Amino acid sequence: MSELHVIFGSGPLAQAVQRALLRRGRKVKMVNRSGKRPAGVPAEVEIAAGDAYNLDFTRTVTQGAAVVYQCAQPPYHQWVTQFPPLQAAILAGAAENRAKLIAAENLYMYGDTDGQPLHEGLPYSARTRKGKVRAQMALALQEAHRSGKVQTASARGSDFFGPGVLGSALGERTFLPLLQGKPAEVTGALDLPHAYTYIDDFGEALAVLGERPEALGRAWHVPNAPALTQRQLLTQFFEAAGLPPKFTVMSKFMLGLGGLFIPAAREMVEMAYEFEKPFQVDASAFTQAFGDIATPLARAVPETLQWYRQHLAAHRGQA
Structure with a gap:
């Protein structure tokens, strides 16, 4: 050991x-x-x-x-x-x-x-x-x-998303505005499933x-919780935070504009297809061999929000 x-x-x-x-x-x-x-x-x-x-x-x-x-x-x-x-x-x-x-x-x-x-x-x-x-x-x-x-x-x-995750499609651009009662930023289609x-x-x-x-x-x-649409998934976060759902959709065109000034946004443009069509992952090989390790959203959502609340509080304390 x-x-x-x-x-x-x-x-x-x-x-x-x-x-x-x-x-x-x-x-x-x-x-x-x-x-x-x-x-x-x-x-x-x-x-x-x-x-x-x-x-x-x-x-x-x-x-x-x-x-x-x-x-x-x-x-x-x-x-x-x-x-x-x-x-x-x-x-x-x-x-x-x-x-x-x-x-x-x-x-x-x-x-x-x-x-x-x-x-x-x-x-x-x-x-x-x-x-x-x-x-x-x-x-x-x-x-x-x-x-x-x-x-x-x-x-x-x-x-990926969760405690500590900032630079992700489901990261700080989504959760920091959400916790402040502002629209959460979403990449691509709101109403297509995305794992x-x-x-x-x-x-x-x-x-x-x-x-x-x-x-x-x-x-x-890697096993994931069942894929929901981004609207469905983020609505769970808003509800857990006691806030009404509000969204800002970042389209491929908008990523391109942002990419004129932000290298990371520019690099996201070619990957926008992942958010313009259903994006689902079959992890049955792993689950059959080693078990289903996917954390239920009922636990992952509050754990993520708790970390972001602490992160936001620390950021405010440093301001």
Whole structure:
């Protein structure tokens, strides 16, 4: 139970993995560039600072690790050039230390399925720049496993939300206005179903894959609560907050205008198709193999709002 588990990254997903591992009694090390301890990460978790693009560093920081979790990523507007070498360096470090590598992925590699549910057997048909990068990286992981270089598995989540999640389609642009009685910002269609992944379920899924030998060698979709329309989902948040539902819809055209000044908005334009058609995820392979770990919305909604209330209060206190 004291085996070392190393997490690259210290953002919301890395912290969700950390919580899942601590519940299992694992020894945890988190790796980031600054060496700063994120708020809420307990002192028992080691924090290591370094450059995850540097193979000498990834080799050193993963010494003695049983499992390595790849939750780090470059800024969204630097994905195309910076993400593949980041994963390659982390993979090489894990391989040299004979550690399993469990990677967090999203669903970009499948491309536009015209509203059909996403499952792991779909071809990688993405035509977007970031979708092609995701496909390239997924194939690199699979090839590393097939060749015997390193044992790998990946968990694929949809757009995520929950405690600590700020920069997401269901993040601070939605919940901070909501809690202030203003319209919540929504990307794309209000009345089409869209699957969202609760952040702690994503972290739990990665921890499960790291401890189950039968999980290795493939990708798994993270279980989600049943997909609702964005109007239905956010109405639950408004009702939990005791407020009437109000929405501002961010269209592809508006994202394009915002992208003239904000790099992250500009990068969202090519991914707008995910919010213009039904976007549902089939995670039956995971649930059949490991159980349904999806947190019910009846719990995920108040937990998310509670974190955002605390975040908003802290932000006001600093103003």
